[in-house]
Amino acid sequence: MSETQEHIERLRQKIGVLLKQWQLLRKENDRLQRENALLRGQEAAYQETIARLDHQVEAMKVGDPDSLSESDKKGLEKKINGYIREIDRCIALLTE
Template identity: 40%
Template sequence: MVNLEQQIKSIQDKLQQLLKQQTLLQKENQQLKKELEKQTALAEEKQGLVLSLQQQVDVVKMGSGSLNEAEKAALSKRIDGYLKEIDQCLALLNT
C-alpha cells in the first residue's frame, strides 16, 4: 500500500512540474507573440518608408528627365499596377 501511495505521490509531483512548465511556456509564447507583432509592425513601417523613398526618387528622376528605358518601363509597370488596384477598389465600392 505504501508503494502505491509513493507512486501516486510521484505522479502528482510530476504533474505539478508539468503544469508549472506549461504555465511558463504559455507565458513565453505570449511574449514571443507580442514581440513578433512588434517586429512585423516595424517591418511594415520600414517597407512603407522604403516605398515612399523609392517614389520620391522616381519623381526626382522624372523631373530631371534622367530615366533610362528600363527605369521608364519599371515606372510604367508600377503605375499600371496602381491603376489596376484603384480599379479593383472602385469595383468593390460599386458592388
C-alpha cells in the same frame, strides 16, 4: 506508505513540475507573440517608408537626374541602404 501511494505521489510531483513548465512556456509564448506583433507593425511602417522613398527617387530621376550633385546622390543612397539594412534586420527577427 504503500507502494501505490508512493507511485501516486511521484506522479503528482511530476505533474506539478510539468504544470510549472507549461505555465512558463505559455508566458514566453505570449511575450513572443507580442514582440512578433510589434515587429510586424514596424516592418509595415518600414515598407511604407521604402515605398515612399522609392517613389521620391523615381520622381527625382524622371524630373532631372543631372540636378543632383554626387554628394547628394551618395547621401540619398546611404540613407536608402540604411533603411534596407534596418528592414532586413526586422525581417530576420520575424523569421526566428
